[in-house]
Amino acid sequence: MNYLEGLRAKNASGETISGYKKDLDMINRFLEEKYNGLVMLEDIQTQDLEDYLLMLSNERNYQPASVNRHLCTMRSFYNYAVKRGWTTFHAAAPIDAMKAPKKERTFINVEEYHELVEAIDHPIIKIIVQFLFFTGLRITECLTLTLDDVDLVSRMIHVKHGKGDKERKVPLSGKLVPLLIDYKENIRPFVDSDRFFALAKTGKVSDVYVNRILHETTEKLGWEKVVTCHVLRHSFASNLVKNNVHVVHIQKLLGHSDLKTTSRYVHANQEQLAEAISVL
Incomplete structure (x- = not known):
């Protein structure tokens, strides 16, 4: 995928690239199941992405931080897609991140x-x-x-x-x-x-x-x-x-x-x- 190659060109770590790929595969599967078939980029609406994030939260019990990570993947992908001229509509732009409680980090003395x-x-x-x-x-x-x-x-x-x-x-x-x-x-x-x-x-x-x-x-x-x-x-x-x-x-x-x-x-x-x- 050109987007993942773009991440490599920006010196993103292998772990980051792997995580983004996994997120995008999950989003794609969700959309294909929702519409019972292949979904083109221009067909995806903001509501579709909001439905996906809602599913992560309500059905899979993802914590806000994990849901926000998927949103971050969406935004990153759409930023790249718009720059490349694949689409003019940034479907992830209107979506606000969930409020995630800040956890006190564990450490040992x-x-x-x-x-x-x-x-x-x-x-x-x-x-x-x-x-x-x-x-x-x-x-x-x-x-x-x-x-x-x-x-x-x-x-x-x-x-x-x-x-x-x-x-x-x-x-x-x-x-x-x-x-x-x-x-x-x-x-x-x-x-x-x-x-x-x-x-x-x-x-x-x-x-x-x-x-x-x-x-x-x-x-x-x-x-x-x-x-x-x-x-x-x-x-x-x-x-x-x-x-x-x-x-x-x-x-x-x-x-x-x-x-x-x-x-x-x-x-x-x-x-x-x-x-x-x-x-x-």
Whole structure:
């Protein structure tokens, strides 16, 4: 599809392209079932798209944020279609997004981090969890790092394929460096792979596997808190904020192009708010 090729040309991630394709396939199936046949772009009305979003909400019980994501896909597609001259009618333009309640993002503090790491039995997953907590990398960025990307002498990580295919350099914490040296010398299996994090069987590690071990470990600990790789990224940012690191520096470390995105990671609990007020 030309639209998906257009996304690739804009350096959209594979995950974004896959998500948009899935959404568009769902919309197309809905419209074909509604009209019992092939539906042309010029035939689609705003009401058709509103009916689809209503179905997601009422029949499939999608949360507002998920419904809004489908609306975002529609708008993006129509923006492209209008620019290309496929249609002059932007059927998604009049539709308002649903109001979605803002969820307080989950994060773990330093004490919880130590408890979690201590409970992980798998040595390679243990070091990956430690790495994520101390670097704030996205899990895909972490697991695609090569041996050359992690410089333990200069204490620097070179992220070559960040979101939007952007590059950045992230300094390594002094607490993390000896753990990585031990991993590289004593834990990492001897495999024909240039991945820094590698399993003996595959020469790489999947994000699904890391999240599964995290889930099993938190269950073993009896935690109600859900901890994923992304929660570790948020924890990195939240703990930097707690230690008064400027949000612009956090933005650079996380690889965000927009400061608004970083601000969503900034977590302030009631205790911190009370401390803030006490300085007045």
